[in-house]
Amino acid sequence: MITIRRVDMLGTIHEAGVDLRCHFAFGSFQDAAYVHDGRLRVVNAMRIASGAQFRLGAEQNVDIVTWLAEGALSATSELFPSETIMAGGLHAISAASGCQSFGWRAGPVGASCLQFWFLADNEGGEPAQETRLDFPAAEDGSFRIIASGFPEDDPEGTEAVIDGAPVTLRSRSRLLRATLRAGEGALYRTAPSRTLYMIVAKGGASLGGELLAAGDAARIDGQKEAVVIATQDAVILLADTASR
Numbered sequence: 001m002i003t004i005r006r007v008d009m010l011g012t013i014h015e016a017g018v019d020l021r022c023h024f025a026f027g028s029f030q031d032a033a034y035v036h037d038g039r040l041r042v043v044n045a046m047r048i049a050s051g052a053q054f055r056l057g058a059e060q061n062v063d064i065v066t067w068l069a070e071g072a073l074s075a076t077s078e079l080f081p082s083e084t085i086m087a088g089g090l091h092a093i094s095a096a097s098g099c100q101s102f103g104w105r106a107g108p109v110g111a112s113c114l115q116f117w118f119l120a121d122n123e124g125g126e127p128a129q130e131t132r133l134d135f136p137a138a139e140d141g142s143f144r145i146i147a148s149g150f151p152e153d154d155p156e157g158t159e160a161v162i163d164g165a166p167v168t169l170r171s172r173s174r175l176l177r178a179t180l181r182a183g184e185g186a187l188y189r190t191a192p193s194r195t196l197y198m199i200v201a202k203g204g205a206s207l208g209g210e211l212l213a214a215g216d217a218a219r220i221d222g223q224k225e226a227v228v229i230a231t232q233d234a235v236i237l238l239a240d241t242a243s244r
Contacts, residue, residue: 001222002208007215010045017052017106021045023197023217037219038195038241039171042117045199045215048073048106060098063118063169065147066091067177067237069201072107080129088134090146092167096125114201116239120170121149130167137179143188143238147175174240180205180230188238189225195243196220203234 011022011029022029023043024036036042041062048054048071056064066075068085075091076082078101085091093102104113138144145153149169169175178186180203190196198207199217206229207218220226221243228236 001220002210003219003221004210004212005217005219007213017049018054019047021215036119037197037239038243039119039121039173040116040195040197040239040241041119042115043197043199043217043239044115046111046113046115048104048111048113050106050108050110052110053103053105056102058098058100059095059102061095061120061123063092063094063120063171064102065116065118065167065169065175066104067114067116067146067201069112069114069235071109071111073111073113074105074107075131076103076105077101077129079127083129083131085131086133090132090135090167092130092147092169094120094125094128094168094170096120096127096170099127114199114237116175118149118169118171118173118241121172122170125170128168132167135177141178141180141184142186143176143178143236145174146177149173172242176238176240178228178236178238180228180234180236182230182232182234185227185229186236187225187227188240190223190240192222192224193243195241196223196226197239197241198226198228199237201235201237204231205229205234205236206231
């Protein structure tokens with residue numbers, strides 16, 4: 001089954017130079033029909049004005065993954081040094097046993113990003129932070145894994161990290177990205193017990209006969225595979241999580 005979420009159906013939050021489009025209940029936006037999606041707790045599309053900051057209070061047992069579409073972001077917390085990411089880059093922080101504050105401040109031209117929160121499979125542990133400057137696009141236009149809780153997805157060694165090894169999640173989940181030219185397609189094979197959540201970050205695409213514009217999303221349940229075709233040059237992000 002495929003359930004389409006149009007961008008104009010999403011929740012909105014506006015505060016101090018930060019505009020959020022919320023796919024699930026978050027902060028002042030509450031929707032009992034969309035609390036979370038399997039182990040995917042939050043998906044927020046954010047636009048942050050020049051010099052503005054998006055801040056969070058204490059969180060635990062959740063992995064917060066931020067993919068930057070445009071601009072620059074500096075990520076801060078009380079536990080780790082500040083990290084700066086540019087367009088195409090990824091920042092991940094695992095709150096684990098607890099982190100009291102988080103912040104993402106935009107650079108001089110502002111920033112546009114997508115943020116995903118994955119619920120950890122096991123509670124506790126030491127918090128951790130990882131950053132990737134960018135991930136090379138897959139040569140065949142297929143999905144590239146950029147975050148994963150499956151050990152087999154992470155090649156060992158420093159060289160692999162330089163080449164774009166995925167950041168580590170503490171749940172049996174994946175986050176993937178496909179960069180497609182108009183007319184190209186990408187296939188992702190999964191199991192019917194998994195839940196997929198796909199977002200068109202840029203451009204346009206079709207999925208199961210449905211046209212998706214930039215900002216639109218689709219939940220995919222009970223399928224063995226998902227095929228997306230770019231109707232124009234597109235960037236697609238796909239979260240794969242356990243259904244519960």
